[in-house]
Amino acid sequence: MKIPYSLINQLVDIDVTAREYEEKMVFAGNAIESVTSVGEGITGVVVGRIVKIEKHGNSDHLLICKLDVGRGEPVQIITGADNVFEGALVPVALDGAVLAGGKKIKTSKMRGELSQGMLCAGEEIDVPEHLYPGAGVNGILILRDDAPLGSDIFDLIPLKDKVFDFEILANRPDCLSAVGIAKESAAVLGGAYHEPNVSVRTVGKDVREFVDVEVRDSDLAPRYIAAVIDDVRIAPSPMWLRKALNGAGLRSINNIVDITNYVMMETGHPMHAFDLSKVRSGEGAEKPRIIVRRAKDGESLTTLDGKERLLTHEMLVIADGERATGLAGIMGGEESEITYETKRVMFECAAFDRTSIRLTSRALGMRTDASGRFERGVAPETAMFAMLRACHLVNELDAGDVAAGMYDIYGKKQSVPTVHADCGNIRRIIGVEVSDEDIVRILRSLWFDVALEGGKLTVVPPAFRLDVDQEADLAEEVIRLYGYHHLHSTLPASAVSGKKSDRMKLRDTIRDFLTARGLSEILTFSFTNTDDLRKLNLAEDDTRLAALPIMNPLGEDTAVMRTTLVPHMLKALALNQSRRVGSASLYEISRVFETVKDGEARKDGELPFEREMLCVGMYGGGADFYTARELAELLLKLFGVEAEVKRITETYLHPGRAASLVVKASEIARIVTIGEIHPDVAEAFGVERGTYIAEIDIDALARHIAPQPKIAELPRYPAVERDVALALDMDAPLGEVTSEIKKACGKLLEDVRLFDVYRGAQLGGKKSAAFALKFRAADRTLTDDEASKLMDKLLKAVDNKFGAKLRM
Amino acid sequence: MSNPGISEQISSLVTEAREAASASKSLAELEGARVRYFGKKGMFTGLLRSLGAMPQEERPAAGQSVNQGREDAEAFFAAATENLKKKEREEKLFAETIDVTEPRGNNGIGSLHPVTIALRELVDLFVGMGYETVEGPEVEYDKYNFELLNQPKNHPARDAQDTFYIEENIVLRSHTSPVQARTMLARRPPIRIISAGRVYRADEFDATHSPVFHQLEGFYVDKNVTMSDLKGTLEVFAKRLFGENTKTRFRPSFFPFTEPSAEVDLTCPTCGGKGCRLCKNTGWIEMLGSGMVNPKVLELCGIDSSVYSGFAFGIGLDRVGMLRYAVPDMRWLFEGDVRMMRQFR
Structure with a gap:
């Protein structure tokens, strides 16, 4: 909300510098986005009259102007502009002047002729067309008004000002106005507040002679005020009004429109002006009619921006005797717009229901300054003040004749709550000893009606404050004006011990492990899109394709919640590869969002199933399938989870290089999926071949964490060690062979370790696997004989199951 | 001592053995020298045997002198063995020297977000x-x-x-x-x-x-x-x-x-x-x-x-x-x- 400082100064006495003002306002809760200085730094520009113009001898486009700048001596200035003429009044930047953007002007020679300054265009002195007509021409600004020669240009065009851009908090719609800010300023600084003049002179006929106004749905329009201006004299607005609008970031259009915009900025009440000659009476009526009513379902209208809008019964329209012409509180109709021909105007100042405005504005995708204000709340009580102010300005600008009387359709009065509070409680909330008297003083400075009796407060906030209805609200008012810097620093007494959740500890352990193993953590967005999911080649019935859609996504590529971390990981790896990073090992711990759990689909109105996943991705640096598998295996070991490696197929993984780690206890619990990215998928994501992924289901891992077992005593008897080399079929899975060996030998086999695999031509299409075995009994020294029996047993077992033969 | 000749023989043999010990460049060479002086057919044994030709009453004192000389010489051999062992270990370790500055790739330490x-x-x-x-x-x-x-x-x-x-x-x-x-x-x-x-x-x-x-x-x-x-x-x-x-x-x-x-x-x-x-x-x-x-x-x-x-x-x-x-x-x-x-x- 931009408000010119000069306007604030008119409304409240301020005896501090602008800098101090800013500081005090901010620390009382009136955030300021920025302070801009209009025309700041522009100096040395005066009004001059062109006395004589000659052609420059050495140039076909330059002119030599002689000017009277009130110094007696004429000054000579060269200009390239061709809109100058003898007798014209122009802004003259003399030697030493500084223009917009810090441009310095010096006396110089141009093509051999002396130039003692510069004639200025509007933009060179920060004057826009809508502030001073003629400022926007291509050339020198020709002044329309007379002014003493040599006087400062800003005496004529009072541009210089500061503009405060207030960031108005959602609970303070009253501060979306100069009056609201001025009242705050008065409370913060203690200066006197001066109410804008609202006295009105009316002439002639009563408003009811000109227009019929009817509110049919007063639930959506609690108050509707209409006044009529007859014999309208459309004209440009005076300089003070143009300047105020310019400062507020609004354009000056004509006096009537400017008044409505100015009053909105000043009082916070949106106003609308209708050209009454365009408001139809409808059949059987003589006067123009204004009807405030709900739209009919399917009704349509064309708004001021020329678009046709389809309406519903939930929307409020302003209709004339024939049809809806405007969307109440959002945008007026095209037909009744004010033009230079307008002769009779109806001003509307109303309060509309904020929810209705919000829904309508959302539904139609229309946000206007007015709709934004109504959504945040406009107090019905203060609407009349705004209407009177507008009429006063019509008088002041002589923009027309204010007709006698007004329509003020105000059914259910705005209810203002009475807040009961306790000074002791207020002190307790903030923890600062503010006296009862200070509390009362502060609340009164904010226009609250306060009664104090024995520490008990009875408070009625002013009608413009829509945000105060409980004790805590009063506490906030007190502390923000008393000063947040008065808050003490205390710590609550601590009698409880804190606690980090098990899940958080689990994540910490995983992260520390992965850091030590050289992996870097990344975080990526939780959104994805169906295309990226499809690139994984998932089967049509794969539940990962059933991703939860977002109703209002930022874009198509972020339209659904991810069901897997893999696509983002592949993209991160691809990015590193495209930037020629030789190797990368990354991981992400994040949630995925599933719509099917245990075969049950999520129903509407239910939350999706959130599952925490760890996704590891790596390429280069010697990483291969076994690097990824080892990482996953060690991670499970870290939590005492015993798992087996199983070959699996997964559409996005290489068919011969994909596995899962399955918890022994239950065949279903696939905790880990590991593999090399399928070449087709790698291509789709732009990653190189030789990219590995491990996905770890952290929820499942957490469920399977084994409790710390009892400590086992160290062995007391010696072990018997044997090596065995087996000749096996090429495709015999060595993991399963190892399991079979363990199974065959039972608990006397302490350890089995594969130490060599050999695939050579001389083996006749077979491979040789060498295992080191360690046998031990807990209660005795194992004999060679016993060990040999165990060896026989295992050889028989692997022969039965895999056709394995002992290699001699 | 009635037979001054024998004590000269002893001292010259001890000196000779000490020199042979110090001159040995390796444990193997030292072992050769040890056998030569202290072996069953070694020179100290020979000297001891030659005492048989002496008069009976002189034999014990002469025998003691020979043994004393042999002990002295053996101590030298022990010291020489230690030195050579140390030297050989040092040489072996030196031979095992690696270039500790040789750059080796590693995946380094990871990082947290x-x-x-x-x-x-x-x-x-x-x-x-x-x-x-x-x-x-x-x-x-x-x-x-x-x-x-x-x-x-x-x-x-x-x-x-x-x-x-x-x-x-x-x-x-x-x-x-x-x-x-x-x-x-x-x-x-x-x-x-x-x-x-x-x-x-x-x-x-x-x-x-x-x-x-x-x-x-x-x-x-x-x-x-x-x-x-x-x-x-x-x-x-x-x-x-x-x-x-x-x-x-x-x-x-x-x-x-x-x-x-x-x-x-x-x-x-x-x-x-x-x-x-x-x-x-x-x-x-x-x-x-x-x-x-x-x-x-x-x-x-x-x-x-x-x-x-x-x-x-x-x-x-x-x-x-x-x-x-x-x-x-x-x-x-x-x-x-x-x-x-x-x-x-």
Whole structure:
């Protein structure tokens, strides 16, 4: 909300510098986005009259102007502009002047002729067309008004000002106005507040002679005020009004429109002006009619921006005797717009229901300054003040004749709550000893009606404050004006011990492990899109394709919640590869969002199933399938989870290089999926071949964490060690062979370790696997004989199951 | 000694043996010499045998002298053996010398995301102050994200946070505060929790905004909790995270779920409050939002606001991370370039 400082100064006495003002306002809760200085730094520009113009001898486009700048001596200035003429009044930047953007002007020679300054265009002195007509021409600004020669240009065009851009908090719609800010300023600084003049002179006929106004749905329009201006004299607005609008970031259009915009900025009440000659009476009526009513379902209208809008019964329209012409509180109709021909105007100042405005504005995708204000709340009580102010300005600008009387359709009065509070409680909330008297003083400075009796407060906030209805609200008012810097620093007494959740500890352990193993953590967005999911080649019935859609996504590529971390990981790896990073090992711990759990689909109105996943991705640096598998295996070991490696197929993984780690206890619990990215998928994501992924289901891992077992005593008897080399079929899975060996030998086999695999031509299409075995009994020294029996047993077992033969 | 000849023989043999020991270049050579002098057919044995020719009465003394000489010579051999062994071990070890400076590739140490680093420090801090960590869903009911936090449907404050919707009543949580509501509905005060996690707002992705970011929420409800307690708590936070000299500044603000509300500024960690580009020359950085839990929120969540009060605060972890490491562009945090990620320690 931009408000010119000069306007604030008119409304409240301020005896501090602008800098101090800013500081005090901010620390009382009136955030300021920025302070801009209009025309700041522009100096040395005066009004001059062109006395004589000659052609420059050495140039076909330059002119030599002689000017009277009130110094007696004429000054000579060269200009390239061709809109100058003898007798014209122009802004003259003399030697030493500084223009917009810090441009310095010096006396110089141009093509051999002396130039003692510069004639200025509007933009060179920060004057826009809508502030001073003629400022926007291509050339020198020709002044329309007379002014003493040599006087400062800003005496004529009072541009210089500061503009405060207030960031108005959602609970303070009253501060979306100069009056609201001025009242705050008065409370913060203690200066006197001066109410804008609202006295009105009316002439002639009563408003009811000109227009019929009817509110049919007063639930959506609690108050509707209409006044009529007859014999309208459309004209440009005076300089003070143009300047105020310019400062507020609004354009000056004509006096009537400017008044409505100015009053909105000043009082916070949106106003609308209708050209009454365009408001139809409808059949059987003589006067123009204004009807405030709900739209009919399917009704349509064309708004001021020329678009046709389809309406519903939930929307409020302003209709004339024939049809809806405007969307109440959002945008007026095209037909009744004010033009230079307008002769009779109806001003509307109303309060509309904020929810209705919000829904309508959302539904139609229309946000206007007015709709934004109504959504945040406009107090019905203060609407009349705004209407009177507008009429006063019509008088002041002589923009027309204010007709006698007004329509003020105000059914259910705005209810203002009475807040009961306790000074002791207020002190307790903030923890600062503010006296009862200070509390009362502060609340009164904010226009609250306060009664104090024995520490008990009875408070009625002013009608413009829509945000105060409980004790805590009063506490906030007190502390923000008393000063947040008065808050003490205390710590609550601590009698409880804190606690980090098990899940958080689990994540910490995983992260520390992965850091030590050289992996870097990344975080990526939780959104994805169906295309990226499809690139994984998932089967049509794969539940990962059933991703939860977002109703209002930022874009198509972020339209659904991810069901897997893999696509983002592949993209991160691809990015590193495209930037020629030789190797990368990354991981992400994040949630995925599933719509099917245990075969049950999520129903509407239910939350999706959130599952925490760890996704590891790596390429280069010697990483291969076994690097990824080892990482996953060690991670499970870290939590005492015993798992087996199983070959699996997964559409996005290489068919011969994909596995899962399955918890022994239950065949279903696939905790880990590991593999090399399928070449087709790698291509789709732009990653190189030789990219590995491990996905770890952290929820499942957490469920399977084994409790710390009892400590086992160290062995007391010696072990018997044997090596065995087996000749096996090429495709015999060595993991399963190892399991079979363990199974065959039972608990006397302490350890089995594969130490060599050999695939050579001389083996006749077979491979040789060498295992080191360690046998031990807990209660005795194992004999060679016993060990040999165990060896026989295992050889028989692997022969039965895999056709394995002992290699001699 | 009656036979002076024999003692000369002994001493010359000892001298000879000593010389042979010192002259040996290797243990093998030394062993050869040892056999030559002290072996069964060695020279000392020969000398001893030659005593047979001596008169009987002279023999014992001469024999003693020979043995004495032999012992002396053997001691030399023992010392020489030790020396040679040491020398040979040294030579062997020298031969095993490797180039310890030879560069070998390794995958190096990994790294944590700055959001995780910030999270860990804050969790440690607040757990130490008696807070318990609690988590909640990221896809959340409107009820917990808004309604129970005093933002009924169509509340204008909802606009301030552009929210992603899944359905009319299901949103991507726009803050971690729904965990407050869930906790209050499940437990009685005193409640002292922190909750961290992902939150979502429909902001375009740029240098300072992200539609996905991370928050840490602190929440404390008990009897007699004051706004001064909030200030004290956040001062501890600021000093811990950004150093002992960090100052805090409270500014009044508005959040529907707190009343009174405050935004908290910290002295800029980059310039220490002197003013720099990062803090736009103000010396201050806007760090977190906080306030006293709105009594309406307590009541909505079934806690008697006439008995209990509380405070709440929320911190952007991504922002903390960016400040800590002076990361100028938020997008860098989500891109995953390993050369960036590895710099965070």
